[in-house]
Amino acid sequence: MTRPRRVSLFATCLIDQFFPAVGMSVVRVLERCGLEVDFPEGQTCCGQPAFNSGYHPEARAVARSWLKAFASSEVVVAPSGSCVSMIRNFYPELFHDSPSELAEARALAARTYEFSEFLVNVLKLDDVGAPARPGVVTLHDSCHLLRELKLKDPARRLLAHVPDLELKEMIASTECCGFGGTFAVKFGPLSSALADDKLKEAVATGASEVVACDMSCLMHLDGRARRSGLPIRCRHLAEVLAGES
């Protein structure tokens, strides 16, 4: 596709309400790449929580609102692999009984991208002018980003161009962090045990930060790290690229 000049940001409900700084970092990076960013105010959530819990009618209603909110967007960018996967891979399932909505969903999904995917695969930029960030980080591969969107490289390529930053891969970077949406509270102890395993491998790399492209994973890992008193911070890729300390 031709390089877009304007993108609509889908902040995602989690970032919008609880991690606004990550949203601002995303905007900063996109603007630094020469894009105009708009924020359709009708947006709320992609509907995934209800869908994953088996409540299809509720999920469908919220998905409809999402389609409406972004109906006139040329391109949508979202800093979340799991939200984009919901839109790209599961909206067809939600709307399979309704041909016109299905067509609408497919069309909009085709121009919706995850943040790292957008920078590397659409803008064709590995270097987004990130400020120097001396130190060691490790990357957690969020499950939906990795397996449903098939994205493993873009984040690594972007991090490789952050001056003074060393990326050390952890053992089992592709193992699930244990968040899993409502799984995190329906199976609290199990979910936290998985966070412990992930944090153990992260700390073992000597990294001072765990980076990922999904705030849900990071919120879960950070919550567990702070409760356990571990000396490791959790950062969204956008924050690293924007130069947030």
Added chain:
Amino acid sequence: MGLDQRIDVALENLHLQQALTSVCRGFYTVREQAAAAVPDWEELRSRANAAKREVIENLPRYLDQLEAAVKARGGQVFRAVDGAAACRYIGEVMSRRNVRTVVKSKSMATEEIELNHFLEHAGVEPVETDLGEYIIQLAGEAPFHIIAPSIHKTRYDVAKLFKEKLNVDLDPNDIPGMCALARRTLREKFLNAGVGISGVNMAVAETGTVVIVENEGNARLCTSVPPVHIAVMGIEKVIPRVPDLAVFLKLLARSATGQKLSSYTSFLSGPRREGEPDGPEEFHVIFLDNGRSKIQANPRTREALYCIRCGACLNVCPVYRKIGGHAYPWVYSGPIGAILSPQIQGLDAEPKLPFASSLCGACREVCPVKIRIPELLLELRQTEVETAPQRHTWERLAFRIWAWTMQRSWAYELGGLMARWLGDSMPLGPAAVWAKTRELPKPPANSFRELWRKRGSRP
């Protein structure tokens, strides 16, 4: 003990946690290496998926073809609607032949129908001959993993078991010695058993050939030495034609243990023939249904029947890796267990099981027959909340309110404001559970959209 309690027990068992991590990572690493060495691995998976789709969508026809082919070569076929019927048939063979001892090779289908329990009740001694199954039989436990049933037992556990049950003292570090003891003890059973019972990895409909894949040699012994061989086969194990064998055999051992081929792959097409110096006089194949045709009848979940029981999904599953096989409600554990058990036992048996997954998708990636396990879990979740609403009254209400709110950005903003304002002191449900083991995120002063409005659309 419910699922949650069994999970807690597993998480608290530090030794089990170490064993699980080592087993799972060990297995998934060799599987990955083995798959990477096969240039057309993805194509093989697609072909296997297509072959299974063909069979499962036309199962009655293929079962008829298989039955005719088995009989044409002198074998006998019994169609068992459930476990009780299968056991009864086996019991009749035992009485007719006056059998006291049966040797068994590893078969999840026979675990499923609790055959050993039935045999013991009928006065017949069932002897598990697969080393892992032998160990858990001595311990009185269910299998811990689909292909490595005793992987949770340390060498010390095994030495202790052998001392208690076989009255033999062995150094726990003498693993070869323990294996030799099993070999000696079981050899005598092989040579004297009246019947050998095996499972079936796959059966070729075209030729009536039953295929058994193993490493130890015990399945070959069970199917070569006793005068009668009974093969218990889940009806989904059929494959159409001889050429399909190559596809499945290239996928199975590599997916299970990272081997190109297991030590022994047996192709059995009937009882012994004229001029063959050994082999069973009688060959029976039991077609076990036990709820499989119910699954087959549902087009949205029938791909669960494609499973070839390789265990690859267990090894990559973050949930299995923490809770192990015994936390699951039934003999099938891991991701495949999570989609089979609710369909065969019914969701009532353990309604939470389909939700005990983070939907990470690692299983889908490694399944040699491309079963979309996460999608099937989602399907089961939907079925659960829609067919058992009484179990989800509050959750349904919560999601209704949530959906109403999410369709109105003003309500959503208000809700977000309230959540941020309550912050750490939000005592309700999910936040309280979260806060048991994790810090809650610090509520920001403003939402993103408030900041966006403040800054205007240019920086």
Added chain:
Amino acid sequence: MSEFAREFTALGGKLFEASDDAAARAYVERLVKERGGPAIAARRPSVERLGLQGIPWYAGRQDLAAANIGITQADYALANTGTLVVFSEKGEGRALSLLPPIHIAVLERSRILASLDELLEREPDFPSRSSAMVLITGPSRTADIERTLTVGVHGPGEIHVVLLG
């Protein structure tokens, strides 16, 4: 052939390339002497070529109770996996390559195939040949105790191939 040799020996198999039938026979007889009998042999064409003396032909499982060495034909070998293929037809049966702790398989060079695909192309009607066909890929093994590999559990722990021209 070299691929078969590589795969087979990597599995722990012992390969002897016989310069002629007499050398093959000498290898087998030496092995029987060194490791001890009793040895039993399957009356199949490749085995008969060796002209073994003093080793009885396999007649049934009662022969195997004490046997230490089983000598069988290998109907084919699969090079890419180091596999031996044995049909249970005529004098072969199922248990001779299985019960005795040492298995010697006599294989004619021309019978080495590339892979399982080739075997199934060559013998698409293999179920008609015999009631059983077995693919033997290395010695018997288990890793059921702590994933520690032990060789020679229920099947032979030692496997030899005598390769005839």
